Amino acid sequence: MTASLLFDILVTGLITGGIYALVALGLNLQYGLMRVLNVAHGEFLMLGAYVTYSLHTGWGANPLLTLLVTGPAAFVAGLVLHRLLYARVLAQAEAREAIESRSLLLSFGLLFVLQNTALLVWSADLQGYSYLATPLRVLGAVFPANRVLAAVVALGLSIAFYVYLRRSLVGKAIRALMEESEGAQLVGVNLTRLHGICFGLGVAMAAVTGSLISMLFELTPFVGLPYTVTALVVVILGGLGNVAGSLLAALLLGVVETVGVYLASSDIRLISSYAVLSLILILKPAGLFGR
Amino acid sequence: MAASRVLLAAVALALAAAPWLVTGYQRSLLLAILADIALAVSWAFFSGPTRYLSLATGAFFGAGAYATAVVGGRLAWPLPVLAGAAVGGAMALVVGALALRLRGPYFAVFTFGLAELAKHTLIWYETRVTGTVGRLLLSPPEPWTLYYTVLGLAGLAVVTALLLRRSRWGYALVGIGEDEERALTLGIDTTRVKVGTFALSAAFMGAVGAAMAPRWTYLDPQVFNPLVSFQTVIMALVGGATTVVGPALGAAFLGLISELFLLRFRYAYMLALGLTLIAVVVAFPSGLAGIGRRAPRERPD
Amino acid sequence: MRIRRRDFLKATGGGAAGAVLRGRAWAQAKPIRIGYTLSATGPYSVGAGITQGTGYALWLEQVNAKGGLAVKGEGRRSVEYVTIDDRSEIETAVRFYEKLMGDDKVDLILPPWGTAMNFAVAPVANKYGYPMIGPTVSSNKLKELSFPYFYAILQQPDACMGAFTGFLKELKGQGKVSKVGVAYVNDLFGIEMHGSLTATLKDTGLEIVDTKSYPLGVKDLSPVLKGFKAAGADVFLGLTYPPDNILAASQAKEVDFNPPVYLAAVGTAFPFYRDRFKGAEGVSGIAGWNPKMKYPGAREYYEAHVKKHQKEPDRWASAFAYGSLQILERCVGEVGLDRKKIKEMLDATEFQTVAGPIKFAKGVNVTTPGMVGQWQKGEFEIIWPKALATAPAIIPKPAWA
Numbered sequence: 001m002t003a004s005l006l007f008d009i010l011v012t013g014l015i016t017g018g019i020y021a022l023v024a025l026g027l028n029l030q031y032g033l034m035r036v037l038n039v040a041h042g043e044f045l046m047l048g049a050y051v052t053y054s055l056h057t058g059w060g061a062n063p064l065l066t067l068l069v070t071g072p073a074a075f076v077a078g079l080v081l082h083r084l085l086y087a088r089v090l091a092q093a094e095a096r097e098a099i100e101s102r103s104l105l106l107s108f109g110l111l112f113v114l115q116n117t118a119l120l121v122w123s124a125d126l127q128g129y130s131y132l133a134t135p136l137r138v139l140g141a142v143f144p145a146n147r148v149l150a151a152v153v154a155l156g157l158s159i160a161f162y163v164y165l166r167r168s169l170v171g172k173a174i175r176a177l178m179e180e181s182e183g184a185q186l187v188g189v190n191l192t193r194l195h196g197i198c199f200g201l202g203v204a205m206a207a208v209t210g211s212l213i214s215m216l217f218e219l220t221p222f223v224g225l226p227y228t229v230t231a232l233v234v235v236i237l238g239g240l241g242n243v244a245g246s247l248l249a250a251l252l253l254g255v256v257e258t259v260g261v262y263l264a265s266s267d268i269r270l271i272s273s274y275a276v277l278s279l280i281l282i283l284k285p286a287g288l289f290g291r
Numbered sequence: 292m293a294a295s296r297v298l299l300a301a302v303a304l305a306l307a308a309a310p311w312l313v314t315g316y317q318r319s320l321l322l323a324i325l326a327d328i329a330l331a332v333s334w335a336f337f338s339g340p341t342r343y344l345s346l347a348t349g350a351f352f353g354a355g356a357y358a359t360a361v362v363g364g365r366l367a368w369p370l371p372v373l374a375g376a377a378v379g380g381a382m383a384l385v386v387g388a389l390a391l392r393l394r395g396p397y398f399a400v401f402t403f404g405l406a407e408l409a410k411h412t413l414i415w416y417e418t419r420v421t422g423t424v425g426r427l428l429l430s431p432p433e434p435w436t437l438y439y440t441v442l443g444l445a446g447l448a449v450v451t452a453l454l455l456r457r458s459r460w461g462y463a464l465v466g467i468g469e470d471e472e473r474a475l476t477l478g479i480d481t482t483r484v485k486v487g488t489f490a491l492s493a494a495f496m497g498a499v500g501a502a503m504a505p506r507w508t509y510l511d512p513q514v515f516n517p518l519v520s521f522q523t524v525i526m527a528l529v530g531g532a533t534t535v536v537g538p539a540l541g542a543a544f545l546g547l548i549s550e551l552f553l554l555r556f557r558y559a560y561m562l563a564l565g566l567t568l569i570a571v572v573v574a575f576p577s578g579l580a581g582i583g584r585r586a587p588r589e590r591p592d
Numbered sequence: 593m594r595i596r597r598r599d600f601l602k603a604t605g606g607g608a609a610g611a612v613l614r615g616r617a618w619a620q621a622k623p624i625r626i627g628y629t630l631s632a633t634g635p636y637s638v639g640a641g642i643t644q645g646t647g648y649a650l651w652l653e654q655v656n657a658k659g660g661l662a663v664k665g666e667g668r669r670s671v672e673y674v675t676i677d678d679r680s681e682i683e684t685a686v687r688f689y690e691k692l693m694g695d696d697k698v699d700l701i702l703p704p705w706g707t708a709m710n711f712a713v714a715p716v717a718n719k720y721g722y723p724m725i726g727p728t729v730s731s732n733k734l735k736e737l738s739f740p741y742f743y744a745i746l747q748q749p750d751a752c753m754g755a756f757t758g759f760l761k762e763l764k765g766q767g768k769v770s771k772v773g774v775a776y777v778n779d780l781f782g783i784e785m786h787g788s789l790t791a792t793l794k795d796t797g798l799e800i801v802d803t804k805s806y807p808l809g810v811k812d813l814s815p816v817l818k819g820f821k822a823a824g825a826d827v828f829l830g831l832t833y834p835p836d837n838i839l840a841a842s843q844a845k846e847v848d849f850n851p852p853v854y855l856a857a858v859g860t861a862f863p864f865y866r867d868r869f870k871g872a873e874g875v876s877g878i879a880g881w882n883p884k885m886k887y888p889g890a891r892e893y894y895e896a897h898v899k900k901h902q903k904e905p906d907r908w909a910s911a912f913a914y915g916s917l918q919i920l921e922r923c924v925g926e927v928g929l930d931r932k933k934i935k936e937m938l939d940a941t942e943f944q945t946v947a948g949p950i951k952f953a954k955g956v957n958v959t960t961p962g963m964v965g966q967w968q969k970g971e972f973e974i975i976w977p978k979a980l981a982t983a984p985a986i987i988p989k990p991a992w993a
Binding site: 031035037039085088089092095096097100101102104105106108109110111112113114115116117119120225229232233235236240268270271274275277278281282285286287290 | 342344389390392393394395396397399400401403404405407408411412415517521524525528529532558559560561562564565566567568569571572573576
Binding site: 314315316431503508560 | 691807
């Protein structure tokens with residue numbers, strides 16, 4: 001194991017993890033805060049990817065610039081969906097488990113609707129484009145430039161959000177709700193409005209991740225679910241509701257998977273991630289950093 | 292109570308007589324729905340009262356299907372089905388013991404990871420060690436045999452659910468669902484109850500997987516399908532997971548309308564299905580089985 | 593996939609309107625109904641849409657434009673499809689074929705997409721006595737099956753891999769290559785191709801420097817490619833599928849891996865692949881057909897396909913899918929709609945199709961050999977075997993565009 005190989009593994013792992021971080025963060029806001037199990041999370045990612053694809057191939061827009069479209073649009077869509085659907089379920093449900101199961105059903109319905117919409121608009125054919133598919137040479141190792149870019153942006157946004165949570169008023173309100181819901185409401189935090197904002201932010205993060213990964217992978221309307229699954233794994237690994245936890249868990253997962261792939265073979269990737277997940281949960285039932 | 296017993300008996304009779312009365316396709320549709328009923332009802336043994344959302348159905352179903360793949364050519368029917376049940380149950384005992392301390396979402400994701408872990412480990416094993424992938428089942432049982440097998444499993448699942456409900460274990464499960472710490476202090480062996488019920492539920496799922504597998508001729512690790520886990524949960528929840536008949540209703544309802552939509556809407560059936568699902572959730576908070584019942588009291592969070 | 597009016601009407605049960613439309617055009621005979629399921633959603637939908645859907649639609653349009661399918665002793669009768677989305681679910685496909693053959697009693701059936709689906713549906717077709725010709729079935733396991741009514745028209749893994757090794761052996765003899773890196777996808781086709789390959793590759797004298805397998809849905813092949821590069825492979829032999837064959841090519845460029853010979857099995861023959869990689873100049877893969885081949889109707893098929901679908905047919909299985917319909921057309925014309933007679937004719941005849949001559953022995957096409965193709969100036973030229981070659985091979989492969 002040379003230093004160069006180690007460096008290669010580490011950076012590739014961080015790249016993979018960086019992308020996981022953003023999509024997981026979005027889910028954490030919904031699942032961790034509101035116990036909303038949004039299995040349609042990956043579908044928003046898929047739609048964000050398709051919009052960027054269309055803007056880039058149709059109008060020549062720079063994929064990075066399209067983030068300014070997909071992010072805000074997804075945020076608004078999330079606010080609307082929350083208002084129309086989830087807020088009602090959250091109000092009706094009498095227990096946390098009921099919220100979880102009812103939101104699961106709702107999200108599943110949403111998943112079908114979103115997939116079918118994408119199918120009608122873009123068809124089932126594989127679509128993709130090439131952007132920055134060039135080698136980036138760093139310290140003797142080679143990395144794909146587009147992946148590095150995607151990871152840097154994803155990680156950057158994740159860290160920026162983490163800082164926002166710590167510093168801003170809205171961020172403090174969100175954290176307050178996550179830790180002590182009733183107390184937060186007593187001091188005037190508007191539950192429904194903040195839930196809506198968090199849901200919207202979650203959807204926006206999924207869509208932005210989608211825009212980024214559209215530079216790297218081919219698209220079909222069915223690419224969403226594996227990302228939802230990864231996001232779930234990361235969120236649980238890091239501890240539900242723990243933002244810093246899911247950031248670290250994402251990076252850890254990325255590195256673990258890459259180590260497995262380099263040392264053994266690519267088939268090990270999924271075995272290693274689920275094995276690590278199982279192991280950690282057995283030893284720490286509330287995730288690495290959960291309470 | 293007597294009226295519903297009569298209704299149940301009538302339905303059972305109709306289903307038993309069905310192969311003589313319906314076409315081959317309709318029998319297959321009934322078969323698929325009965326399999327879903329068996330899965331949803333057995334899922335609800337454990338996840339209904341305890342409120343532990345298990346996403347392991349795909350793993351146990353797949354294990355049962357794979358059991359048929361391995362022994363189906365050599366054992367007479369219905370032995371492969373028993374093998375599927377045994378494999379499912381055994382897997383659940385191991386998983387249950389490991390997942391014991393996990394709550395809520397942690398339990399859900401852990402169980403979800405199972406199907407994936409099982410599938411990829413199996414693929415790895417098959418490619419590296421045995422060097423083949425997939426098996427062909429060249430002389431499956433007759434369609435009527437499969438139908439009655441699955442009908443039997445669905446019926447058995449419903450009966451088991453009814454018996455479980457009235458038993459001490461059933462009450463213990465409800466107690467665990469309402470307040471697990473309190474149940475412990477009351478002297479309930481929560482470990483044994485949880486793991487035992489989980490294994491019972493998994494045995495059924497394995498059996499169903501084993502029973503359906505002969506229909507596909509070629510079986511490979513793709514039979515471990517995480518979508519089965521989600522679909523089973525959806526069916527049980529739509530119907531109402533805390534009742535016995537709820538999951539069956541949910542499975543029948545979703546099975547029938549998705550077939551209807553698939554046949555009528557060439558390009559928009561997912562849209563129709565999704566909207567229906569959303570409408571049901573919003574309109575019926577207690578699931579289909581709760582139609583006609585009073586709305587649940589609002590409990591302060 | 594845009595909704596076509598005819599299909600929309602069928603789907604929404606516009607029976608009355610449809611009958612009026614049909615009634616005006618073809619007043620006399622009952623239409624011939626051909627049933628099939630095709631994955632419009634789920635993982636199989638990509639291949640299904642590219643390879644089978646287009647050919648089926650094209651043939652239908654052409655045959656009805658002629659006034660219908662000629663049936664021996666009955667003259668021409670219009671054709672209509674009865675088709676359902678199987679959602680890439682095996683159970684759903686099996687059930688719908690039971691419906692098509694058992695309940696709806698269609699006249700003929702066409703297969704679903706993919707080996708696994710065909711394995712599941714073949715026993716049903718066999719039970720009901722409906723001949724089924726599969727253009728997207730390729731598996732060594734076919735030898736273990738005995739379904740007299742099932743026919744596989746595409747080249748099987750042994751033939752495909754035989755072509756790869758024949759090609760590489762020739763290059764080795766010319767001193768152009770010596771080290772091979774093999775990557776294969778962990779599913780039935782990939783594993784079988786790999787099995788077929790390792791048996792024959794040893795005889796060529798080539799050194800296999802590295803073999804790596806990867807799961808379906810892989811997200812990163814750069815470790816594999818970097819490993820091959822480090823080991824000095826001058827042949828990349830990828831037993832890959834879409835979308836991983838696209839990932840492989842895209843990442844090969846990113847990690848600066850450009851071996852003299854780059855072979856990627858499946859999906860390379862799609863025009864979409866060529867366009868995605870700005871011509872994909874020099875990339876090779878499994879081939880079976882291109883419009884330059886001197887088969888009757890090949891050029892016309894190509895042009896009609898482009899005209900109708902605004903895209904080209906793929907350079908492997910598409911032509912065989914269309915060819916399977918030509919075969920059925922000829923059978924119905926000569927022996928009518930008696931399915932047993934059609935089966936007997938399928939067993940005994942050599943057919944001429946746009947994909948060349950086709951003859952079945954024990955349900956497998958034994959006339960079409962395995963071929964290797966290479967993208968050169970926008971066409972997937974056949975570069976091996978020499979007898980069928982439409983252009984010489986370009987070795988080494990030019991740099992990635």
